[in-house]
Amino acid sequence: MNSTLLLLGQSFSLSAKIVGALFLAYVYWKHKRKPALYWSLSWVAAASSIFSDITGNIYLLSLSEAFWAMFLFYGLIVLLEEESIGSKQLRILSTIPPIISIYGILLGSLDYSSDWFVVLGLPYAVSALFIMFSGAIITYVRKIYNHRALYLGGVLLIYGFHELDFPMMRRVDWFAPIGFTLGAIFSIVSAYVMIKFVFAEEFIKPEKPSVKTYIHPGVLLISPTQYSSMKDELKDIPVLAFVRDSKIPKTWNTFFVSTVEVRNSISPTNLAFIIDTSVRYLKEAKNKGFGGAIIIDCPEYLKAYNGFESLAKFFASLKDFTILFGGTLILVIEKEAWNERELQILKRILA
Known part of the structure; x- marks a missing residue:
């Protein structure tokens, strides 16, 4: 395995996710848009998943990936609710990735199963599917956000599909550096597209004016x-x-x-x-x-x-x-x- 290339890919991916989290946190702080808060947390979890893989902590890696998918999906449902499209009942679906992750961790820590696929592979795959699912349903707001929704949805679909190869290819020595390099590219692109999305005029809501208006309703x-x-x-x-x-x-x-x-x-x-x-x-x-x-x-x-x-x-x-x-x-x-x-x-x- 080319450890230098692997570490380089991990570093680029980690940096992109940290930058994405900071920009999204700024949008929430400045404009109080709740989807931006949850998406910021999703990028924090995504950064944690890279750090966990570097340190070899598979339990933390499983949880990090699950919370990445959970916060991403939850923020999307909140966005749909704000646009009067979704329902609050859909929020419960976001708990599926962490539930499966915690179940796999319990099986591993209690020695019911030491199988890598049960502990990490399956929870990781479920999380990847939720990322793809998020990309698919974000197209429902394309009427409001135009091409931005299509770009973000498309990038998340591709990113989630790429994440699906992890359970099968992570342990393949020759593919690991390639996988993380692709992951770094997808991280940078998806962070850029999401930042463009949340800085759009349609996403940033009007601020209360600092001066008094004298026009009548x-x-x-x-x-x-x-x-x-x-x-x-x-x-x-x-x-x-x-x-x-x-x-x-x-x-x-x-x-x-x-x-x-x-x-x-x-x-x-x-x-x-x-x-x-x-x-x-x-x-x-x-x-x-x-x-x-x-x-x-x-x-x-x-x-x-x-x-x-x-x-x-x-x-x-x-x-x-x-x-x-x-x-x-x-x-x-x-x-x-x-x-x-x-x-x-x-x-x-x-x-």
């Missing part, structure tokens, strides 16, 4: 001229904005409405995404003790792609959610782009 129809001055008034507020204007405050959570696919862009026909994103934003703002503010500066652009009838229904739904959560909906209207009938309908449904 409800719906405001303003002109482009009023919008220019309002941008300055709201520059310190974590506004959720769906805009065509590129000159907006950096503190705003912004989506650029366009048919061109660029970073943080949204198609003008994807009204469902605007509703979903707005509802999550308004909920989080209310939970943090302030009324969220949503700005749409391109109703005319949306009308061109969706038609007036669909847009009117969309605005009515968005208004209802805004009022329900005590927020403010601000629409920048160019009156010349609407006929009298359309303006009257808008004023009636948004009153």
